[in-house]
Amino acid sequence: MKIQAPVPNIETTTVLPSPKFSDSQSPQNEVDVKQSMNGTLYSYVKSNARHQLRYDLTLSRMKALELRAFIQSYYRAKIRLTNHLGEVWDGYLTSNPFEFNGAARGVTTITLEFEGILVQPVSPSQCE
Amino acid sequence: MPVRATQQYVETLGYSVSDARVTQQYVELLTDGSRVGTHFLVFSEDATYIIERTLPVSQTLTLTEPVDVRGPLYMDVGQNLNLDQFDTQYKNPTHEFPGNVLDLLDTASIGTTISVAQMLELVQEGRRITRIQNVLSLVQSVLVGKGGLVAQNLELVEVLARQGIFVRGAAQSMSLTQSATYEFPDDTCVKKRYTPFVGAGTGEYTPPPTTAPTLATGTLTLTYPFASPSSTLVLRNPEFTDRDMLNFNRINRKTRGGTLVVFADPNWPKTQVLSVQVDNLSHTQRDALITFLATSLGKEIGLLDWEGRQWRGLIVTPNLLITHVKRGDRSIEFDFQGALA
Numbered sequence: 001m002k003i004q005a006p007v008p009n010i011e012t013t014t015v016l017p018s019p020k021f022s023d024s025q026s027p028q029n030e031v032d033v034k035q036s037m038n039g040t041l042y043s044y045v046k047s048n049a050r051h052q053l054r055y056d057l058t059l060s061r062m063k064a065l066e067l068r069a070f071i072q073s074y075y076r077a078k079i080r081l082t083n084h085l086g087e088v089w090d091g092y093l094t095s096n097p098f099e100f101n102g103a104a105r106g107v108t109t110i111t112l113e114f115e116g117i118l119v120q121p122v123s124p125s126q127c128e
Numbered sequence: 129m130p131v132r133a134t135q136q137y138v139e140t141l142g143y144s145v146s147d148a149r150v151t152q153q154y155v156e157l158l159t160d161g162s163r164v165g166t167h168f169l170v171f172s173e174d175a176t177y178i179i180e181r182t183l184p185v186s187q188t189l190t191l192t193e194p195v196d197v198r199g200p201l202y203m204d205v206g207q208n209l210n211l212d213q214f215d216t217q218y219k220n221p222t223h224e225f226p227g228n229v230l231d232l233l234d235t236a237s238i239g240t241t242i243s244v245a246q247m248l249e250l251v252q253e254g255r256r257i258t259r260i261q262n263v264l265s266l267v268q269s270v271l272v273g274k275g276g277l278v279a280q281n282l283e284l285v286e287v288l289a290r291q292g293i294f295v296r297g298a299a300q301s302m303s304l305t306q307s308a309t310y311e312f313p314d315d316t317c318v319k320k321r322y323t324p325f326v327g328a329g330t331g332e333y334t335p336p337p338t339t340a341p342t343l344a345t346g347t348l349t350l351t352y353p354f355a356s357p358s359s360t361l362v363l364r365n366p367e368f369t370d371r372d373m374l375n376f377n378r379i380n381r382k383t384r385g386g387t388l389v390v391f392a393d394p395n396w397p398k399t400q401v402l403s404v405q406v407d408n409l410s411h412t413q414r415d416a417l418i419t420f421l422a423t424s425l426g427k428e429i430g431l432l433d434w435e436g437r438q439w440r441g442l443i444v445t446p447n448l449l450i451t452h453v454k455r456g457d458r459s460i461e462f463d464f465q466g467a468l469a
Contacts, residue, residue, distance in 0.1 A: 002311070009307035011329030012336065017319040028386075048386025062322040062340055068374065069336030070324065075376045076392035077333055092390045097375040097401070102368050115388055 001084050003070065006077035014070045016063065018084040019055035026052045028115065053089065053114040064100055064108035071098050081114055091116015305330050344436030348406065352424040354440045361420045363413065365434040366404035373401040405461040414450060414458050421446065431464055441466015
């Protein structure tokens with residue numbers, strides 16, 4: 001996994017190990033359902049291309065310090081995230097606060113929440 | 129009836145020692161001034177040289193098309209100059225590179241206040257026997273070996289010169305930024321070590337330091353006051369699951385189109401909180417901790433963590449819980465808010 005910032009004038013690249021399983025992705029569409037007095041159901045949809053990604057990372061202590069420095073530099077910038085599947089996303093790190101947990105000696109865990117749009121998908125042939 | 133006169137000269141300037149024939153042709157067309165003038169001038173220059181391979185070949189084609197408009201004319205006047213130049217080599221020597229240079233200058237001017245159009249077109253045409261490919265690209269790249277001095281400049285200049293004062297204003301906007309980054313994905317330790325790949329940017333953000341912080345081993349030590357400590361409390365190192373929290377003030381908004389906009393001023397406060405839990409404290413350490421807290425409550429203290437890093441800040445949990453787990457075993461958990469000194 002790789003994160004780069006700031007977009008579009010990228011100047012810093014940080015390479016991270018792949019996240020643990022149970023990573024998640026959720027679209028950020030909204031549906032508001034209303035029912036009228038005669039029973040008719042109305043649904044109002046606000047759709048967009050944003051997705052929220054969530055990754056659990058287990059990092060070495062030095063890599064955690066590198067990620068910490070990256071977040072301190074670019075917490076307000078749009079970043080580019082290239083995940084373990086090769087998908088490229090542009091968006092923001094939305095975790096607040098960023099919690100670095102000392103899991104064991106020299107091992108730090110963190111959960112990154114990212115919200116953005118997919119700018120470069122991966123074709124199925126690349127995944128096979 | 130419009131008067132039309134055509135005059136043509138064909139002049140043979142001479143013969144070279146080879147089979148080349150050099151001619152000069154001059155054609156002039158006059159149109160009636162009371163009509164809309166449409167003026168086509170097709171001029172071609174073709175020279176075929178049969179020479180030795182070692183001699184240079186030069187062919188120059190100069191083409192000038194002037195248009196003069198006299199008197200008021202309430203319509204657009206356009207002047208287009210299209211110039212194509214191409215080289216065809218049937219036998220491409222392996223040790224030479226065919227060069228094709230196209231210099232094109234297209235200007236148009238008019239003395240009246242009607243619209244003036246100026247257009248510059250670049251057309252590149254490639255012809256080969258087995259494959260036809262037409263590529264017009266602007267590429268600048270540099271490839272150097274190890275230890276070489278790298279200098280790469282790409283300049284795009286846009287100039288608007290005002291040669292008169294008109295009612296309409298002149299505006300020019302050109303936004304051009306550049307940045308550079310790099311990475312070494314084949315490095316096997318790139319996912320473990322402190323290796324941020326920091327290039328060059330616009331200067332809006334301060335990139336992370338490229339040198340890793342120096343970590344050591346130490347014991348959790350609290351000092352008060354921070355500047356010249358008079359009280360020092362040494363505790364055991366905290367248990368695992370300690371938390372280092374970075375909290376930023378940011379504004380997250382979603383536009384009507386669904387775009388996420390995040391804004392934060394760099395001067396807005398940012399907080400760093402260390403949350404630790406210390407176990408196996410003795411009765412004496414518990415008393416010393418209570419005394420230390422009472423003395424330094426709400427004041428800046430120093431914290432030397434278990435990695436040898438010195439922090440300055442204050443304990444933000446004055447009502448911390450001291451749990452008596454068993455005989456001679458007390459556990460505390462507190463939050464420290466501060467920054468690296």
